[in-house]
Amino acid sequence: MAGLLLDPGSDLWADWGLLGAPDPSRFTAKEAAPGLFRNFISEAYPSYAFHTWAERLIALLQRVADGQLNRLIVCCPPRLGKSLLVSKLFPAY
Known part of the structure; x- marks a missing residue:
């Protein structure tokens, strides 16, 4: 097949059952939608x-995740947990 790295017919990793993972093509939009x-x-x-400041930042990050905001600059004093929220938890979400 032109344009593919691996032929789906011969690619053993394309078998989701072999990997023990659910086939993502079988998910409905409701199941795949994040909370x-x-x-x-x-x-x-x-x-x-x-805390109050964290609730505000979480609401802004939720707007980024929902596509309502495409840019966000976070400026707040050190040791408030912005790195935990913005750099660790939000990318995992």
Whole structure:
């Protein structure tokens, strides 16, 4: 096949059952839709303290994830947890 790196017929890694992973083509939009960023934080980091400033930043990051914002500059004092939110949890979300 032209333009493909591997022929799907001979590619053993294309068999999702072999990998033990669910076939992504069988997911519906509802199953594939992510939840809210705040809910993700609660599940991934149960001891996270949701302060007022964090709630505002989480709301802005949710707007980025939803496509309502395409740019966001985060400026706040050190040791408030912006790196945890912006650099670790948000990319994982």
